[in-house]
Amino acid sequence: MAHVPVPGEHSPSPDPAPVDTHCPYCSLQCGMALRPVPPGGPGGGTDGPGGGTDGRPGGVEVVERTAFPVNRGALCGKGRTAPAVLSSRVRLTEPLVRRPDTGRLEPATWEEALDRIAEGLESTGRAYGRDAVGVFGGGGLTNEKAYALGKFARVVLGTSQIDYNGRFCMSSAAAAHQRAFGxxxxxxxxxxxxxRTGCVILVGSNLAETMPPALRYLTELKEAGGRLIVVDPRRTRTAEQADLHLAPRPGTDLALALGLLHLVVAEGRVDExxxxxxxxxxxxxxxAAMAHWPELVERITGVPVxxxxxxxxxxxxxxxxxxxTARGPEQQSKGTDTVGAWINLCLATGRAGRPLSGYGxxxxxxxxxxxxxxxxxxxxxPGYRKLDDPAARxxxxxxxxxxxxxxxxPGRSAYELLDALGxxxxxxxLMGSNPLVSAPARPMWSPGCGRWTSWRSRTSCSRRPPRSPMWCCRWPSGPRRPGP
Incomplete structure (x- = not known):
C-alpha cells in the first residue's frame, strides 16, 4: 500500500510521486492526488491549501488526477483545499476528556480515553440494559468502518440502538427505491x-453549487442535443442552464409529479x-395520477399548465x-411518496431498465x-439484510x-434515537457525525451538569452526576481545543 505523507514527515525523495486518493467530502468522491510539500515550500506549513510558510512542518498539495473518470481532474473549492485540515491549528491530534473537577476538555493518553469509553459503555449497559447504549454513525465513514461499527454495536455492545446521519439525507429515496424495486x-x-441520454429531469438539486465537477455532465448533455428540465422553487445557477425550469411552490413536488403522470396517461404515452x-x-x-388534473396541479404548485x-x-x-432526485423532494413530510411518484413516471413510460434511462x-x-x-x-x-428476516439473521x-x-x-431510527437521549x-x-450542529432539531448537552436533554424535553438541568455521557470519535478533524 502506498504511503500517504502527513505533516511533520520529511519527503523521502527530492521529487516524490503523487499518491492517488479521493476527495473526502461529497458522494462524487472525486479522484485527486496528494504530493508532500517540504517545510517553507508553496503550500507547506499551515496557511495554504496544505499549510503555509510560517516555519511549521510541511504539508501536502493537491495534484490533478485527470485520468479519473468521474471528475477528470476537476475539483471544487473544498476538494482543492482538503489538505488544509491536516495542518489546521484546531485539528484534534490527541484525545480530549472532560475532567470532572473542571468540566473542561483536556488532553489525555489514548489508554485513558479508551478505558474511559469502555468503562462508561459497559457500566451503562449493566445498570440500564444493553439498549441504554446508543451508537450514532456517519455517512462519511468508509465501507470498512461502517461495517465494523455495526458489528461492534450488535455483537460487542449487544445493542439494537444504532443508526446514522444518513437518515437525514436520502432515506426517503432509499425507502421509495425499496418499495418500487425491492x-x-x-x-x-x-x-x-x-x-448521453436524451432528456434529464433534475428534481431538487443545484449541482452547479453543491457538486460543481458533476455539472459538466449536464453541459455535455446539452451540447449533444439533449434536453434539461430542472425542478426547483429557486432560480439557481443550475436552473439557469435548463431548457425548462419548473418552479413549484415549496412542498408541492408530489402534486407536480402526479400531475405529469396524469398527462402521460391522458396523452396516451403509457408504455402499456x-x-x-x-x-x-x-x-x-x-x-392517484388521474386525481391530479393539470388545472388543479397549477393551482397547487403554481406551475402553468x-x-x-x-x-x-x-x-x-x-x-x-x-x-x-436529490434532497429537495426527499426531505419533505411525504418524501417517500414524492420520490415514488417520480419513479412511477419512469415506470409508466417504460424508462426503467433501459439503456441511458431510468430513475436515480x-x-x-x-x-x-x-x-x-x-x-x-x-x-x-450488512448487504441490505433485514434484521427481522430469520434467514438474513x-x-x-x-x-x-x-x-x-x-x-x-431492529432499533430506533436516527431521529428517534436522538430523541431518546437522557x-x-x-x-x-458518536463516530463521524456531529448532531449537535447538524441534526434537524438538535439535542442539548450541558457540560456543567453532564446531562443530555432531547428536543422534546428541554428542561433546566439540575446539577447531578452525569447520566448520559457521549464519546466522540471524529476523524480527521475534531472540536476546537479549549483555550488556556
Whole structure:
C-alpha cells in the first residue's frame, strides 16, 4: 500500500510521486492526488491549501488526477483545499476528556480515553440494559468502518440502538427505491450516462453549487442535443442552464409529479406492454395520477399548465430519458411518496431498465449509501439484510460466529434515537457525525451538569452526576481545543 505523507514527515525523495486518493467530502468522491510539500515550500506549513510558510512542518498539495473518470481532474473549492485540515491549528491530534473537577476538555493518553469509553459503555449497559447504549454513525465513514461499527454495536455492545446521519439525507429515496424495486440502489447507472441520454429531469438539486465537477455532465448533455428540465422553487445557477425550469411552490413536488403522470396517461404515452409485463400496482398509481388534473396541479404548485405539457413532451419524445432526485423532494413530510411518484413516471413510460434511462438518486455525503449497505441502519444488517428476516439473521450470525438469537432486533431510527437521549438511551457513542450542529432539531448537552436533554424535553438541568455521557470519535478533524 502506498504511503500517504502527513505533516511533520520529511519527503523521502527530492521529487516524490503523487499518491492517488479521493476527495473526502461529497458522494462524487472525486479522484485527486496528494504530493508532500517540504517545510517553507508553496503550500507547506499551515496557511495554504496544505499549510503555509510560517516555519511549521510541511504539508501536502493537491495534484490533478485527470485520468479519473468521474471528475477528470476537476475539483471544487473544498476538494482543492482538503489538505488544509491536516495542518489546521484546531485539528484534534490527541484525545480530549472532560475532567470532572473542571468540566473542561483536556488532553489525555489514548489508554485513558479508551478505558474511559469502555468503562462508561459497559457500566451503562449493566445498570440500564444493553439498549441504554446508543451508537450514532456517519455517512462519511468508509465501507470498512461502517461495517465494523455495526458489528461492534450488535455483537460487542449487544445493542439494537444504532443508526446514522444518513437518515437525514436520502432515506426517503432509499425507502421509495425499496418499495418500487425491492432494492435500495441510489444511482443505478454510471454518472457518464447523464451526458448521453436524451432528456434529464433534475428534481431538487443545484449541482452547479453543491457538486460543481458533476455539472459538466449536464453541459455535455446539452451540447449533444439533449434536453434539461430542472425542478426547483429557486432560480439557481443550475436552473439557469435548463431548457425548462419548473418552479413549484415549496412542498408541492408530489402534486407536480402526479400531475405529469396524469398527462402521460391522458396523452396516451403509457408504455402499456412494459407496465403489464414488468410492474404491479398500476391501477392504484393511475388512480392517484388521474386525481391530479393539470388545472388543479397549477393551482397547487403554481406551475402553468403549458409548462407541465411541455415537460411531458420533452421527457417522452426523447429516445432515452431519466429522472434524478436529490434532497429537495426527499426531505419533505411525504418524501417517500414524492420520490415514488417520480419513479412511477419512469415506470409508466417504460424508462426503467433501459439503456441511458431510468430513475436515480444523487446522494450527498461521501458514503451515505455505503453506510447503510454495510450495517449502520437501525433495521438492516450488512448487504441490505433485514434484521427481522430469520434467514438474513442466520446468514450474518454464521459469518460473525454468533448465534442468530444473540443478535438484537431492529432499533430506533436516527431521529428517534436522538430523541431518546437522557431517557431510554443513557450513553451515546458518536463516530463521524456531529448532531449537535447538524441534526434537524438538535439535542442539548450541558457540560456543567453532564446531562443530555432531547428536543422534546428541554428542561433546566439540575446539577447531578452525569447520566448520559457521549464519546466522540471524529476523524480527521475534531472540536476546537479549549483555550488556556
Amino acid at each position: 432494492l435500495d440502489r441510489g444511482l443505478p447507472f454510471p454518472l457518464a450516462d447523464v451526458s 406492454e412494459f407496465v403489464a409485463r414488468r410492474t404491479s400496482g398500476w391501477p392504484e398509481a393511475r388512480a 403549458p409548462e407541465l405539457r411541455k415537460a411531458v413532451t420533452m421527457f417522452c419524445d426523447a429516445e432515452s430519458s431519466m429522472v434524478l 438518486c444523487l446522494t450527498g455525503q461521501g458514503n451515505g449509501q455505503g453506510g447503510r449497505e454495510h450495517g449502520q441502519k437501525a433495521d438492516q444488517l 442466520a446468514h450474518v450470525a454464521a459469518v460473525w460466529g454468533v448465534e442468530p438469537d444473540d443478535l438484537p432486533g 431517557r431510554d438511551v443513557r450513553a451515546l457513542l
